[in-house]
Amino acid sequence: MVTQTSAWVLNDQHGIDSLQLVGDHPIRTLNDDEVLVKINAASLNYRDIVIAKVGSKHTEAVNQSTTNIHQNQGEPQLPFFTPGVTPGSDGAGTVEAVGSNVKTFKAGDRVCTHLVSQLPSSEAPGFSNINTGLGQHLDGTLRNHGIFHESALVPMPDLSFLEACTLTCSGLTAWNALFGLSDHAPGKGSTVLVQGTGGVSIAALQFALAAGATVIATTSSEVKAERLRSLGAHHVINYRSSHAWGDVAKSLTAESNGVDIVVDVGGLSTLPQSFKAVRKNGVIAVTGLLGQAEDQAAIPSIMDCLMNVCTARGILLGTRDQFHDMNRFITEKGIKPVVDDKVFGFQETKEAYQYLQQQKHFSKVCIGLE
Structure with missing residues (x-):
């Protein structure tokens, strides 16, 4: 099993320049209910920009606020984040290893990430779940390899990795x-x-x-x-x-x-x-x-x-059951999710953030990690 990976990390919230690329980000040992995924593609959401640009670190007292969404000069803020977190919630990739208790996946399976984890499959997430989810509290998808709880993954429909990585939030x-x-x-x-x-x-x-x-x-x-x-x-x-x-x-x-x-x-x-x-x-x-x-x-x-x-x-995302239903519908109808014509490389992640922030995109801004 790999022991380190290249990953983007967010150490503070002073904007896009707070993103730092780390070439030897450690990968810990798998727990029994976890899955190691080679991430092949990721996509960005407005949430990712908001998390990066609050402007300062916040105390645990702020982190425990009810919704963790604040307004500053008309813009939403998400002050609750874990310094050093790998951002990004949306991704698609290939399973490389599974913990001893994992029943849903095996090595070689293609998967999409689900932003929240450890919720019953029929339970809809709320703000508190999202604010402790991938890319804000838990390490997200802007890395070459990642460990995820089994419940933070769903089987990928019959799509390319770039198409599938758009489904986590927007889809x-x-x-x-x-x-x-x-x-x-x-x-x-x-x-x-x-x-x-x-x-x-x-x-x-x-x-x-x-x-x-x-x-x-x-x-x-x-x-x-x-x-x-x-x-x-x-x-x-x-x-x-x-x-x-x-x-x-x-x-x-x-x-x-x-x-x-x-x-x-x-x-x-x-x-x-x-x-x-x-x-x-x-x-x-x-x-x-x-x-x-x-x-x-x-x-x-x-x-x-x-x-x-x-x-x-x-509407805040959806349940894991709905994710499965959506993926079946996509396969049955032959839907190909739309990706912006400009696809960024992993090294160009900051440029991808800027492109999204400038609203130059059509549909989803995607980053290829292969």
Whole structure:
């Protein structure tokens, strides 16, 4: 068994420059319930940038805060991290060794990481689980080899490693947003609205199309609009030129009744329009908090669910059972997750962070470790 590996580590939270590459990062002995994985590919999330840039180390008292999400000048922060942690939660690779009690995997199996570990397979993670998960408290995927608890892995679907490494957060969140409520799952005759061209939105677009739904997408870029159309989006709205894009989306549905499922990734900045788009008894899946409200008075409240007769549902990843269901669906439907055209090498991890931070990407920013 390998005893050391190349790994990126995060010793403080002063931004992307806090990332340091260590060529001889030690690998400890496997415990009975652990798996050694050769990581072949990893992908980044906005969470990874947030973890790196709080600005200072925090005490254990802060680490024990309820949600560990704070606002600083309109930006979310995640102060709870373990100094020296290897960042990254999303990855795909090959099992090289297993502990004596591991029953699910064997050497040679191809696997994806699950951000949280040691939860029952049917239990959905909360913020406290995520804040103690891979890349923040536990060593993550930006390393050539890693040891993971058996429950932090799932069998990989029939994809390339680069495609599979997109599933951990974005893919699973999108799946939960669409299929987490069985009575509202998309299908033929239903309409799904996805916002922008990030990983969750593109995964949701692909899943919804595969289920037979009509998909409406938003973007501010004509170049990205063409890409969305090439992936199968039925309608694309430019939200910069159409400020009332929620009303526009609603007008594109049958008899202008509204959208069945809105996959909302912006939070405060997009929810007012999401409520305008959704139909009566429809669902708004709140999956992100990337944007800030320009008009504080326009921020929806829980009463908007009553006034619009709809459901607003918060989504944080999904269960391990849902991960298995998603992977089966991907295989059955022949879905190929979308990876940004620019794939970074392991040595270029800082550049990958910067690329994501500058929002130059389409779908997922991936790093090849092979």
